[in-house]
Amino acid sequence: MGQCYGKTIPTGDDDKAGAEATTVPAVEGDLPTPTPGRSKNTPAQSSARNPWPSPYPHGGASPLPVGVSPSPARSTPRRFFKRPFPPPSPAKHIKASLARRFGHAKPREGPIPEDGSTEADQSLDKNFGYNNNFGAKYELGKEVGRGHFGHTCQAKGRKGELTDQPLAVKIISKAKV
Numbered sequence: 001m002g003q004c005y006g007k008t009i010p011t012g013d014d015d016k017a018g019a020e021a022t023t024v025p026a027v028e029g030d031l032p033t034p035t036p037g038r039s040k041n042t043p044a045q046s047s048a049r050n051p052w053p054s055p056y057p058h059g060g061a062s063p064l065p066v067g068v069s070p071s072p073a074r075s076t077p078r079r080f081f082k083r084p085f086p087p088p089s090p091a092k093h094i095k096a097s098l099a100r101r102f103g104h105a106k107p108r109e110g111p112i113p114e115d116g117s118t119e120a121d122q123s124l125d126k127n128f129g130y131n132n133n134f135g136a137k138y139e140l141g142k143e144v145g146r147g148h149f150g151h152t153c154q155a156k157g158r159k160g161e162l163t164d165q166p167l168a169v170k171i172i173s174k175a176k177v
């Protein structure tokens with residue numbers, strides 16, 4: 001536990017070194033410092049005692065010409081970020097549960113009933129716009145605000161049960177419907 005051992009890489013110097021240990025225990029707090037000339041017995045260019053062996057096959061001798069730094073592409077393993085299969089789409093599960101519940105995959109269009117009534121009970125009023133006699137029914141006042149689709153005006157009923165009732169009329173431009 002807590003110990004790791006450097007991998008032994010056979011080098012040409014190993015043959016010369018004979019039975020000398022080539023695996024260096026690396027204990028935390030007891031790391032050997034590869035300082036040249038630290039010990040009298042340590043040769044300056046020895047790779048047999050190097051605690052961090054070179055990844056190159058010839059024991060640290062670079063196969064590149066002098067002055068050319070090794071490309072990281074040679075030593076770094078290739079990484080593949082692309083997954084072999086794309087993750088499953090959550091839409092498929094939603095579609096499947098909708099199909100199970102309603103018997104068809106497409107959700108029904110239109111507003112969701114808030115009072116618990118079914119769609120058959122009430123039909124969507126698609127009569128946009130106002131009648132020609134809008135002016136006869138309502139008295140349009142000043143603008144009270146604006147939204148994304150149009151603007152809202154004060155109004156008052158002229159006829160029927162809405163007579164003199166304060167109303168708000170939202171005027172939506174046809175281009176945005």
Ligand SMILES: Nc1ncnc2c1ncn2[C@@H]1O[C@H](COP(=O)(O)OP(=O)(O)OP(=O)(O)O)[C@@H](O)[C@H]1O
Nearest residue numbers: 144145146147148149150151152153167168170171
């Ligand atoms: N009944 C109302 N009484 C008083 N003021 C209102 C009334 N309805 C709308 N307004 C005013 O008009 C403004 C715009 O309302 P409107 O409904 O046109 O826009 P919205 O709903 O915010 O946006 P969108 O056009 O995207 O629906 C509101 O912010 C509010 O100030």
